[in-house]
Amino acid sequence: MKIGLVGYQGSGKSTLFEWLTTVPADPSQAHTAQSAMATIPEPRVEQLVEIYHPKKITQAALEIVDTPGLSRTHEGNAARLALIREAGCLVLVVAAFDDSDPMADRRSFDEDLMLADMEVLSGRIGRIEETLKKPIPRTEQEQLRHEEETLNLVLSAMEAGKPLREADMTDEQLKVTRAFRLLSEKPRMVIVNTADDEADPDRFTQTAADVPVLTIPAGLELELARMSPDDRREFEEEMGLESVDRDHVIRRLLEASGQMLFFTCGDREVRTWLLARGGTALEAADNIHTDLARGFIRAEVMTVSDLVQFGSEREVKAQHLMRQEPKDYVIQDDDIVLIRFSV
Numbered sequence: 359m360k361i362g363l364v365g366y367q368g369s370g371k372s373t374l375f376e377w378l379t380t381v382p383a384d385p386s387q388a389h390t391a392q393s394a395m396a397t398i399p400e401p402r403v404e405q406l407v408e409i410y411h412p413k414k415i416t417q418a419a420l421e422i423v424d425t426p427g428l429s430r431t432h433e434g435n436a437a438r439l440a441l442i443r444e445a446g447c448l449v450l451v452v453a454a455f456d457d458s459d460p461m462a463d464r465r466s467f468d469e470d471l472m473l474a475d476m477e478v479l480s481g482r483i484g485r486i487e488e489t490l491k492k493p494i495p496r497t498e499q500e501q502l503r504h505e506e507e508t509l510n511l512v513l514s515a516m517e518a519g520k521p522l523r524e525a526d527m528t529d530e531q532l533k534v535t536r537a538f539r540l541l542s543e544k545p546r547m548v549i550v551n552t553a554d555d556e557a558d559p560d561r562f563t564q565t566a567a568d569v570p571v572l573t574i575p576a577g578l579e580l581e582l583a584r585m586s587p588d589d590r591r592e593f594e595e596e597m598g599l600e601s602v603d604r605d606h607v608i609r610r611l612l613e614a615s616g617q618m619l620f621f622t623c624g625d626r627e628v629r630t631w632l633l634a635r636g637g638t639a640l641e642a643a644d645n646i647h648t649d650l651a652r653g654f655i656r657a658e659v660m661t662v663s664d665l666v667q668f669g670s671e672r673e674v675k676a677q678h679l680m681r682q683e684p685k686d687y688v689i690q691d692d693d694i695v696l697i698r699f700s701v
């Protein structure tokens with residue numbers, strides 16, 4: 359899943375992109391969507407490495423995308439919105455330096471996304487109505503009527519200023535709208551890019567409870583990240599600064615995207631994997647390799663904390679803490695998974 363940094367031009371998306379991924383923003387890619395990976399720091403990996411001494415350690419990473427900023431005049435936004443649509447999770451970056459108004463920007467960006475969605479929906483409704491005027495088979499007619507009804511419901515919720523993720527939708531209705539990859543349906547997070555000398559960053563996080571909000575002085579953090587560790591320590595002491603923990607921010611992005619990590623372990627490799635939260639053992643198997651899902655027999659599952667407590671896989675088994683789980687077992691945080699499969 360792509361994590362899109364979105365916002366208006368000049369809000370600090372490219373600055374944050376470099377800070378998160380350590381890959382400099384490439385100006386020649388300013389009109390497309392530049393992407394790079396950010397490794398997801400997971401402290402439990404170290405504990406696993408001490409037990410298995412693996413030849414290889416592989417950590418899952420988030421794909422971060424620096425999308426072109428929307429223009430406040432709406433000119434040329436269609437192509438930019440199409441790039442934003444590719445992301446599975448949107449991180450809205452709003453400027454809170456110089457003369458910017460982050461709260462107003464947040465509201466108007468949300469409105470811009472919702473307007474774009476409404477255009478998509480009313481376009482589809484118009485085409486359905488055209489088709490319904492023609493002689494078409496009855497089943498198709500019924501299907502289209504049902505779709506139109508659902509889309510009208512979503513559209514009127516939006517017209518009332520309520521994006522889809524907040525509207526009261528049934529699973530079936532969501533299935534109809536999912537195909538449109540609506541922008542206001544995507545999981546969301548806000549990063550307020552504060553001025554270097556912001557005295558009270560908390561004032562930006564207190565207002566909104568509906569989505570997670572982080573404050574980061576991105577310009578300053580990027581400068582700090584580029585310094586040598588010694589220079590950085592000296593600078594931080596001199597200025598009385600406490601820099602933002604990038605690892606913490608990446609973990610918050612993982613959370614906001616609705617994903618989680620699970621572990622696989624062995625003498626050959628200790629590895630973390632991404633999985634949509636609520637994902638099953640079968641989906642975990644599929645993320646590792648489609649063959650594992652196809653030939654799935656069962657998952658053998660233990661937790662990192664049990665393994666650390668008892669020191670070895672053998673001892674975990676002796677304590678009867680190694681579980682045999684079927685396809686539909688829902689993977690939990692801390693699970694180490696071994697898929698048994700047949701070829």
Ligand SMILES: Nc1nc2c(ncn2[C@@H]2O[C@H](COP(=O)(O)OP(=O)(O)O)[C@@H](O)[C@H]2O)c(=O)[nH]1
Nearest residue numbers: 367368369370371372373455552553575576577
């Ligand atoms: N004062 C201040 N300026 C910033 C900060 N972050 C970015 N900028 C400046 O804002 C401009 C736009 O930043 P950029 O990351 O390219 O924004 P983008 O258009 O959203 O990608 C650049 O001139 C940055 O130097 C910040 O935290 N504080």
Ligand SMILES: [Mg+2]
Nearest residue numbers: 371372383427
């Ligand atoms: Mg940029």
